[in-house]
Amino acid sequence: MNIENIEAFIYVCQLGSFNKAAEALFLTQPSVTARIQSLEREMNLKLFHRNGKNISLSDKGEHFFPHAQKILQSYQDAKYGMQQVVLPNELNIGSALSISNNVLPTILPEIKSEFNNVRMKIVTGHSKDILNKVINKDVDFGIVRTETHPQVESILLYEDPIHLFVPPGHELLNQSKVTLENVGNQPLIFFDYGSMDWLYIHRLFSNNHITPNIALEVDNMETAKNLLLQGMGISFLPEHCVKKELEKGQLFRVALTPPIKMSINIDLIYLKGRSKSIFINFFKGKFKI
Template identity: 50%
Template sequence: MNIENIEAFVYVIHYGSFNKAAEVLYLSQPSVTARIQSLERELDCRLFDRVGKQTSLTDDGKKFLPFAQQLLQTFQKSKIQLKQKRTLPNELRVGCTVSVSNYIIPTIIPKLKHKYPDVNYKLSTAASEDIINRVLNRELDLGFVRNISHPNLLSAKAYDDPIRLYVYAGHPFTQKAEVSLEEIGEYSLVFFECGSLDWMRIHRLFASMKQPPSIEFQTDNLETAKKLVLQGAGIAFLPSLCVEQEVRDGKLFPIDFPQTAGISLQTNMIALNGENAIFFNSALDLCKGIAQSIREHI
């Protein structure tokens, strides 16, 4: 069965006339008529009743229409898939910060692999500045970095990760609806430091205190900071995503602290302008799902 004949049949119905269908298909009206007649011969039935200039579907035409639409849609989807397969690279190189590597990539990459099974994925972990340079030099295709702006890069917010105060099970703060700055100063603090403006804002919170909190542990590794809190070594301000599972398991507890409301770590996804748009948009959509999960569990 000729797909062009089916296309002509569906277009005539959709646009309401042979002439309009001919315009859209860049054909002459007799050519569209010939295609419909050929389809009727193949099906051995009349699809249209023609009375003067009026055309209407026969009962057989009405029965065939949903099958014709499905066949045409399947054919068009297959063309898109084949074209997309020809344009996709064999390998996608993704650079990300340590936190993204630990908490975001394990969720995103399997879903990308499911959507683009013929693509292999090469993952690299580095600081934001290094990832930016490698994307600009075409050493990486996509990057997950801190919030940046560059004229040669396509950049979009992947997600915001709220920073909150977390304490271990049994800590006195778990019995309070809200704590003050002074109360925090009474306990040992595990401080995760990544050098971003967000963490500088938290530092400034304690600058005016007569008795600032005792920062007994300072680390640039989120997992280390989290495990120190789990061991009861202190309390810590942490991004919500890195402790999502521990909060669900009742091992760590978020504490409301008004001064940190609105402070979050923003992660952007970057690519060279005009390149890897398919992967960029797909990964961005997946990140939106992760962001929704964060909002539901904080």
Template identity: 40%
Template sequence: MKIEQIEAFVYVALTGSFSKAGEILFLSQPSVSARVKSLENELGSTLFNRVGKNIILSKSGENFLPYAKEILHNVQSGKLAIQKENNKTEGKLVISSVLIAAYYILPQLFEKFQKAYPKVRLVIHTGHSHHVLEQVLNYEVPIGISRAVNHPLIETTHLMDDEMVLVIYPDHHFSSRKTVSIEEVAREPLILFNRSTYDWSLTYGVFKNLNIEPNVVMEVDSIEVIKRMVKKQVGIALLPRFSINEELAKNQLLKVNVLNIPQLNRNFELIHLKGATFEGIEKLFIDFIVNYFNRKSTNFYL
């Protein structure tokens, strides 16, 4: 019995698909099938049954699965223990992240992680929150970094939240003031996110709740494009505070406080399947990222 056979069996059981298991293991579907078949021959029992297009565990498969998981767990833990002893923690970790976090937040974290563990290779998939959620639900990645998620199969760990702030160009007539009213903001040319996005609902909802119709001159799906439009004095915008750090430092953009509006926070969370257990590099990374954000919670913008 080989560990590769057990690994193939576990991932087929978790995903319900030979092809998805192959994607995770970077194997062809026939290779996964061959490994499972060899394991079945060795055990003398069928581990999966086909019901229509679905692959489900047989009774033997259900009985064997917890032992197979424990074997993988012990092997991974053993490898990590030896790597730590030799100071050679290495391997590959695949995660999924919303693009905004990958662009503005994670580079600092990954820089520190790779300095601490230079032989760990990170593979990062990016997309919108629903893409990250789908990849976690489909066992394509073990963990994701997403906006706030509410799903019965998902467990979340809060990483950080960030406030949406009013951003203007230096020559704007608001630049000499510390605060402005929401009514004044509504009369200015505004650049908002596309209305199909969560950010549109968050920002436009502020005006809607106050029965104010904002002067929206443009809708954009990119923070970088919005910042460029503000710099070119096309309009002003509500943007995440962490996305304008560089521009604020260089005085290319300015932040102005807006009176009489609720705090607009955007939460970011670490997500994974409920009941999932993590060992090895996955646990190493989860502990690292949670500790990192706990340390940064009071001085993220410094």
């Protein structure tokens, strides 16, 4: 069904004249007449009674009029909504610091390639800070370690394993079998008190009735990694945080016996009600949810 024909029908109904409808639509009167006739042929019914220059709605026309209004309104709402979604000038992304340093450089080129004309602004902070910025609409969406809140929805980007990492030459690298008891005797660097990562690791020790030797506790994993690089201790860290250091041989992964599986989620979070955003749809198309 042609939306221009429906628009012409509504204008004629509201203005009571083909000529007035033509003026309002910046068309000629024959063009409006042709649109009405096309709509009548498509619906196989007469919408107007014509008596010279006077017109009036037929019974079928009166029945169709409110439906035509709804169709046009739905079309205009959808068109406006798509313009708002498709044509933003700026995209504000909130990101946890470690994700900004280690994950965004691999994601941003693809986003920029898809939305080349959109100016992007990156804001970093603690995952909880980014969550608050999403809720307060300071950023369009956030990329964080799992944070839950009734006002936000999330898309799982990927599951990030947590492993034990040590600097080069560490004694644990020479042991054929490393147990959790061995790890508990080493100076440990913990980070981000109260976070899911922190809770996972503490639960790991408490469930095995081991009191870890916590040498240092810092407020973010980037600091923990840098202290680890300086030989200040060993640390359980998410894989994404140490990817570059592993590749360069600056840090090494230590497998535990028995094997222990821990991981965190890297999520894209956004305010509820923004699920129609083209950016959200872009991420939904890239990742399984």
